[in-house]
Amino acid sequence: VALPQNTAEVARIVRLANQENIPLVPRGAGTGLTGGAVAAHGGIVLSMERMNQILELDQANRLAVVQPGLINGDLNRQAAKYGLFYPPDPASVDFSTLGGNIAENAGGMRAVKYGVTKNFVMGLEVVLATGQIIHTGSKCVKDVVGFSLSELFVGSEGSLGIITQATLRLLPLPPKQGTLMALFPSMQKAAQILPAMARAHITPSILEFMDHQCLKALDAKEGTSLASRAAALLLIEVDGQKEKVGADLSLLADLCRQNEALKTDQAKNAPDRERLWSKRRSLHASLHLIKSRWEEEDISVPVAQLPEMLKSLDQVASEHNLVMANFGHFGDGNIHISFAGKDHDLNQSQTLAIRREIYQAAVNLEGRIAAEHGIGLDKTDEISWNLDHSTIEFMTRLKEFLDPVQILNPGKVLPGRERK
Amino acid sequence: VALPQNTAEVARIVRLANQENIPLVPRGAGTGLTGGAVAAHGGIVLSMERMNQILELDQANRLAVVQPGLINGDLNRQAAKYGLFYPPDPASVDFSTLGGNIAENAGGMRAVKYGVTKNFVMGLEVVLATGQIIHTGSKCVKDVVGFSLSELFVGSEGSLGIITQATLRLLPLPPKQGTLMALFPSMQKAAQILPAMARAHITPSILEFMDHQCLKALDAKEGTSLASRAAALLLIEVDGQKEKVGADLSLLADLCRQNEALKTDQAKNAPDRERLWSKRRSLHASLHLIKSRWEEEDISVPVAQLPEMLKSLDQVASEHNLVMANFGHFGDGNIHISFAGKDHDLNQSQTLAIRREIYQAAVNLEGRIAAEHGIGLDKTDEISWNLDHSTIEFMTRLKEFLDPVQILNPGKVLPGRERK
Numbered sequence: 011v012a013l014p015q016n017t018a019e020v021a022r023i024v025r026l027a028n029q030e031n032i033p034l035v036p037r038g039a040g041t042g043l044t045g046g047a048v049a050a051h052g053g054i055v056l057s058m059e060r061m062n063q064i065l066e067l068d069q070a071n072r073l074a075v076v077q078p079g080l081i082n083g084d085l086n087r088q089a090a091k092y093g094l095f096y097p098p099d100p101a102s103v104d105f106s107t108l109g110g111n112i113a114e115n116a117g118g119m120r121a122v123k124y125g126v127t128k129n130f131v132m133g134l135e136v137v138l139a140t141g142q143i144i145h146t147g148s149k150c151v152k153d154v155v156g157f158s159l160s161e162l163f164v165g166s167e168g169s170l171g172i173i174t175q176a177t178l179r180l181l182p183l184p185p186k187q188g189t190l191m192a193l194f195p196s197m198q199k200a201a202q203i204l205p206a207m208a209r210a211h212i213t214p215s216i217l218e219f220m221d222h223q224c225l226k227a228l229d230a231k232e233g234t235s236l237a238s239r240a241a242a243l244l245l246i247e248v249d250g251q252k253e254k255v256g257a258d259l260s261l262l263a264d265l266c267r268q269n270e271a272l273k274t275d276q277a278k279n280a281p282d283r284e285r286l287w288s289k290r291r292s293l294h295a296s297l298h299l300i301k302s303r304w305e306e307e308d309i310s311v312p313v314a315q316l317p318e319m320l321k322s323l324d325q326v327a328s329e330h331n332l333v334m335a336n337f338g339h340f341g342d343g344n345i346h347i348s349f350a351g352k353d354h355d356l357n358q359s360q361t362l363a364i365r366r367e368i369y370q371a372a373v374n375l376e377g378r379i380a381a382e383h384g385i386g387l388d389k390t391d392e393i394s395w396n397l398d399h400s401t402i403e404f405m406t407r408l409k410e411f412l413d414p415v416q417i418l419n420p421g422k423v424l425p426g427r428e429r430k
Numbered sequence: 431v432a433l434p435q436n437t438a439e440v441a442r443i444v445r446l447a448n449q450e451n452i453p454l455v456p457r458g459a460g461t462g463l464t465g466g467a468v469a470a471h472g473g474i475v476l477s478m479e480r481m482n483q484i485l486e487l488d489q490a491n492r493l494a495v496v497q498p499g500l501i502n503g504d505l506n507r508q509a510a511k512y513g514l515f516y517p518p519d520p521a522s523v524d525f526s527t528l529g530g531n532i533a534e535n536a537g538g539m540r541a542v543k544y545g546v547t548k549n550f551v552m553g554l555e556v557v558l559a560t561g562q563i564i565h566t567g568s569k570c571v572k573d574v575v576g577f578s579l580s581e582l583f584v585g586s587e588g589s590l591g592i593i594t595q596a597t598l599r600l601l602p603l604p605p606k607q608g609t610l611m612a613l614f615p616s617m618q619k620a621a622q623i624l625p626a627m628a629r630a631h632i633t634p635s636i637l638e639f640m641d642h643q644c645l646k647a648l649d650a651k652e653g654t655s656l657a658s659r660a661a662a663l664l665l666i667e668v669d670g671q672k673e674k675v676g677a678d679l680s681l682l683a684d685l686c687r688q689n690e691a692l693k694t695d696q697a698k699n700a701p702d703r704e705r706l707w708s709k710r711r712s713l714h715a716s717l718h719l720i721k722s723r724w725e726e727e728d729i730s731v732p733v734a735q736l737p738e739m740l741k742s743l744d745q746v747a748s749e750h751n752l753v754m755a756n757f758g759h760f761g762d763g764n765i766h767i768s769f770a771g772k773d774h775d776l777n778q779s780q781t782l783a784i785r786r787e788i789y790q791a792a793v794n795l796e797g798r799i800a801a802e803h804g805i806g807l808d809k810t811d812e813i814s815w816n817l818d819h820s821t822i823e824f825m826t827r828l829k830e831f832l833d834p835v836q837i838l839n840p841g842k843v844l845p846g847r848e849r850k
Contacts, residue, residue, distance in 0.1 A: 070625065070734030093629075117572045126572060129549065144821045150730040151762040152537045152546060152801035154585050155809075155816045156825050156843065161581035165574050182628050205490065208602050209513075211671050251631050254674060310570040314490030342571040381572035389575075396575045401564045405576050411831045423576065 011055045017135060017143060017174040020056070024172060025141030027054055027417045034417045036168035038079065038110025041102040043306065044386025046114060046167045051420045056172065058109050064088055065175070072180045073132060073149055078109020078173050085178070094180040097124035100382070109173050115165030117382030122341030123215045123249075124181070126382065128164045135175035136163050139413035149177060167384055168419040170412045184249035187215070188259040189277040191286045192266040193240035197221060200242040201317040202269045204340065210265065212258050216247035217341035218290055221320065224335045227296035228289055240272050244340065245290055297335055297348055304335075305361050307347040307368055311377030316343050322371035323347060330364055344381040369395055385423045393425065431475045437555060437563060437594040440476070444592060445561030447474055447837045454837045456588035458499065458530025461522040463726065464806025466534060466587045471840045476592065478529050484508055485595070492600045493552060493569055498529020498593050505598070514600040517544035520802070529593050535585030537802030542761030543635045543669075544601070546802070548584045555595035556583050559833035569597060587804055588839040590832045604669035607635070608679040609697040611706045612686040613660035617641060620662040621737040622689045624760065630685065632678050636667035637761035638710055641740065644755045647716035648709055660692050664760065665710055717755055717768055724755075724768040725781050727788055731797030733763040742791035743767060750784055764801040789815055805843045813845065 014020045027034040033053025040047045049055050062079035069092040074085060083104040085096050099118035100106055106116070112134070117126045124130075133147025146159035163171050194200040200219060207214065220228075225237040236243070244266070248258040263274045277283035297304060311319045320336060323345070327334035331352045338346040347368060350356065356364070369379040373395050380389055394402060406424055410416070434440045447454040453473025460467045469475050482499035489512040494505060503524040505516050519538035520526055526536070532554070537546045544550075553567025566579035583591050614620040620639060627634065640648075645657040656663070664686070668678040683694045697703035717724060731739045740756060743765070747754035751772045758766040767788060770776065776784070789799040793815050800809055814822060826844055830836070 068732075068734075071732040072628075073732075115574050115578065121572060125549075128578065129545075138824070142820055142824065144824045145818060146821070148798055148816070149732040149796050150798045150801065151733065152541060152730045152759075152764045153798045154535050154800045154802060154804055155798050155813055156805070156821070157590070157828065158535065158548060158581045158585045159825075161578045165578045170577070182631060185631060208492075211602060211605060253677070257673070310572045312488075312491040312493075312569040313571065314488075339572075344572045376569050378568055378570045378573045378575050380574045381570065382574060384574055385576070393575055396568070398565060400562055401566070401576070404558070404562065404564045405579075408577065408831075411828075 011057055013057050013060050015060050017137065020137050020172055020174050021141045021143055023054065023056060024137050024139065028139055028141065028415050031415050032417060033420050035419050036109070036113065036172050038107030038113070039081070039102070039105050041106040042110065042114060042386060043308070043383040044380070044388040046384050046386040046419070046422055047110070048387060050387055053417075058107060061174065062107070067092060069094065071149060072182070074178050074180055076108055076176055076178060078107060078112070078176065080108050082106055082108055082111055089180050090183060093183050095183045096130065096178060096180055098127045098130060108176060108178070112164050112173055112176055113166065113168050114384045115382070117339070117342070117344065119216045119218060119339060121344075122217050122339060123213050128161055130179045131160050131164050131176060132179050133177035134160050134163055134173055136171040137174055138171050139415065139418050143174075147177065167386065167422050169409060169423050170418065172418075184215070186252045186255040187247055187249045187283070188255040189283045189286050190246045190259055190262050190266070191275040191289070192244045192246070192263075192271040193236065193273045194242040194244065194269070194271055195240060197242040197320050198317055199270050200244050201340075203244065203265055204313065206265045206269060207262070210261055212248065212262060214246045214262070214341065215249040216245065217339065218245040219243065219337060219340040220245075220290075220293065221336040223333060224293060224297070224337050227293065227300050227335060230299045231292060231296040243289070245286060293337060301333060301350040304348040304350050305356065305364070307349070307365060308344070308381050308383040309347070309368060309372040309377055309379060310342070310344040310381035311372055311375045313341065313343040315375040315377065316340060316345065319345060319371060319375055319377065322374070323368065326364060326367045326371065330360070332364070343377070366392065387421060390421070390423065390425050431477055433477050433480050435480045437557065440557045440592055440594050441561045441563055443474065443476060444557050444559065448559055448561065448835050451835055452837060453840050455839050456529070456533065456592050458527030458533070459501070459522070459525050461526040462530065462534060462806060463728070463803040464800070464808040466804050466806040466839070466842055467530070468807060470807055473837075478527060481594065482527070487512060489514065491569060492602070494598050494600055496528055496596055496598060498527060498532070498596065500528050502526055502528055502531055509600050510603060513603050515603045516550065516598055516600055518547045518550055528596060528598070532584050532593055532596055533586065533588050534804045535802070537759070537762070537764065539636045539638060539759060541764075542637050542759060543633050548581055550599045551580050551584050551596060552599050553597040554580050554583055554593055556591040557594055558591050559835065559838050563594075567597065587806065587842050589829060589843050590838065592838075604635070606672045606675040607667055607669045607703070608675040609703045609706050610666045610679055610682050610686070611695040611709070612664045612666070612683075612691040613656065613693045614662040614664065614689070614691055615660060617662045617740050618737055619690050620664050621760075623664065623685055624733065626685045626689060627682070630681055632668065632682060634666045634682070634761065635669040636665065637759065638665040639663065639757060639760040640665075640710075640713065641756040643753060644713060644717070644757050647713065647720050647755060650719045651712060651716040663709070665706065713757060721753060721770040724770050725776065725784070727767040727769070727785060728764070728801050728803040729767070729788060729792040729797055729799055730762070730764040730801035731792055731795045733761065735795040735797065736760060736763050736765065739765060739791060739795055739797065742794070743788065746784060746787045746791065750780070752784070763797070786812065807841060810841070810843065810845050
């Protein structure tokens with residue numbers, strides 16, 4: 011394990027690894043869900059935890075220059091003092107590092123309004139596999155000088171270069187948030203809220219859904235009876251100017267009722283908001299009251315295909331006699347799937363078969379086998395389900411161009427190749 | 431000149447050019463301002479004008495799949511029928527093609543709220559220099575399958591690959607626009623509106639400025655006396671729900687008056703809006719009443735540095751005895767500069783010297799020598815003012831990797847290299 015303190019040290023370590031042909035696995039906080047930070051081929055784990063400083067927080071230009079080991083939440087706590095925030099909010103926001111977020115192109119709940127990590131990276135300092143240091147992007151909103159290289163490294167899972175510094179775009183912190191919970195008799199009814207919101211020109215900052223199984227889990231934890239009354243729950247948040255938030259929230263409640271919501275619950279104050287949010291936050295714990303071990307998946311489909319995808323998932327669950335809980339981000343087509351055998355444990359080959367049925371269902375709807383949790387070690391064999399042969403061949407050559415000795419996070423993202 | 435009708439034809443032409451070492455210059459409508467579509471080294475001009483179809487307009491998923499020769503405005507006219515729009519709006523919107531817009535990473539007036547072309551490209555089909563066809567991105571908002579390659583080709587000015595198809599993100603067409611014009615005694619006073627708007631959580635969809643010389647030009651054309659009363663003009667537009675637009679517009683007018691605006695003029699209806707916009711639209715024609723020939727520049731600085739940049743420009747104008755008119759996009763730090771000798775014609779070396787002083791002033795403020803008009807043929811020698819040696823070296827190697835024979839738009843973007 012190497013714990014560099016600055017870019018020059020990173021470059022020296024990378025150069026050594028390249029000369030000696032030693033695998034190099036960059037690591038933020040290790041919170042990734044597909045094994046991106048796992049040293050599967052041994053070698054050096056390059057932990058960025060000591061490079062955790064905010065180098066610049068520029069209120070007037072609304073940007074921050076940060077080191078990769080900085081925790082996402084720490085940036086937001088500092089930015090808040092200047093009335094700013096950094097929108098990408100993966101569930102790991104209080105533990106995961108910005109370098110890791112960038113390497114994984116992390117999403118989160120607010121992506122429906124604000125976008126994913128890629129949309130907030132203005133520039134990067136990157137150490138290439140040879141130890142060469144390059145700088146991408148700038149502090150300017152409009153910039154067409156040279157090629158746009160930042161995005162090549164965003165989401166590359168440490169396999170194309172080591173991110174040693176990032177310039178991140180910040181936004182003015184909305185003065186007000188409003189939260190609404192709505193229960194629906196079916197997911198199809200809940201889904202009708204999407205085009206209705208578009209027609210009303212409301213863009214929620216958060217639009218989370220939970221399916222029937224999630225409601226059962228919440229009932230098990232909280233002694234409620236949601237699942238007997240409803241089949242789907244939406245948790246909607248709007249943010250902005252005070253008056254606008256109030257108006258949007260009322261309009262949203264109306265839209266929910268017009269689409270046969272069984273109940274709407276509007277948070278009137280902070281504790282009230284906390285009460286609604288606790289349902290989402292306790293979901294993982296609640297699910298573990300039902301099954302001690304769940305397999306988890308992360309896929310996405312074009313937004314309007316989400317209800318269709320949920321139907322396909324029901325079918326997979328019923329065919330394999332599974333307990334399956336689906337929740338996630340309604341507004342951006344991203345579903346997080348938890349599954350387990352109903353009265354049996356799943357072995358590895360059963361799990362793989364089920365995962366692949368899920369991928370196939372997503373692909374059938376022009377969806378993706380990985381939305382915001384990376385490819386990592388887990389899905390390299392299946393990227394050909396989304397990418398044609400020519401595109402994978404090009405990505406592989408691009409990887410070889412950037413990392414000729416194949417030291418950078420080997421075995422991640424692309425299908426396995428023997429190291430030289 | 432080759433006029434391919436489909437991707438297979440493009441691939442065949444590219445393969446031939448690569449085999450025979452013939453320069454290949456992709457061309458949309460040829461409206462670019464830095465010579466990107468000029469066949470400076472001879473060879474084949476690859477005009478995409480026959481590939482101008484909308485292949486898909488998906489209302490539910492708010493996206494369009496288009497061919498590169500489609501005119502930007504034609505997409506918007508079709509999208510409007512479905513209540514959608516494509517935000518990037520370069521001034522050439524009625525003539526320039528989406529392929530050209532993508533190759534140049536076109537910006538426009540609405541970038542202050544919506545972002546530039548890069549932010550709306552979900553996926554591309556690209557013919558590489560070898561004739562190999564790859565597909566980047568997808569129709570999903572969240573997608574981390576493989577490397578993020580779309581942005582590498584956006585803004586690459588046809589020098590890394592030929593774009594033959596694009597999946598573009600659309601947004602719901604705002605039901606209402608509101609327009610406000612305000613006159614200020616100085617650019618510095620006008621600039622104070624920026625932090626004031628941020629504090630009030632208003633994001634205008636357009637925020638254009640014109641300097642004193644622009645006002646003189648308008649006066650010359652329209653017989654008004656703006657320039658004797660004011661030194662700066664702001665043209666602000668907000669869009670969204672009807673009630674919100676009205677409220678925002680009133681608040682903006684208040685903010686302008688609090689910051690010593692001499693006059694505010696709010697458009698009450700469509701003809702009124704047209705009256706305000708005509709000032710901006712006639713600016714080019716108005717400027718030509720003052721001088722028949724202007725040199726034009728396009729730079730950007732971090733948003734808050736814009737007033738400082740305008741001061742530097744005043745200094746350049748006064749040192750070189752120039753007439754200089756500055757206008758552009760206040761909210762995104764992008765200035766369009768027009769200059770001419772006050773009582774003398776500028777020769778080529780004088781023009782170059784002035785351009786370079788402008789670039790230097792931008793660089794001093796962490797700005798960029800090209801914001802939205804590309805590098806093209808014009809600025810290749812100066813990209814080293816923004817990019818360090820190592821980064822240029824890497825871009826050059828990347829270009830060689832993607833285009834080993836150097837057939838793709840040679841002489842553009844990167845400093846000159848002899849072709850093999």
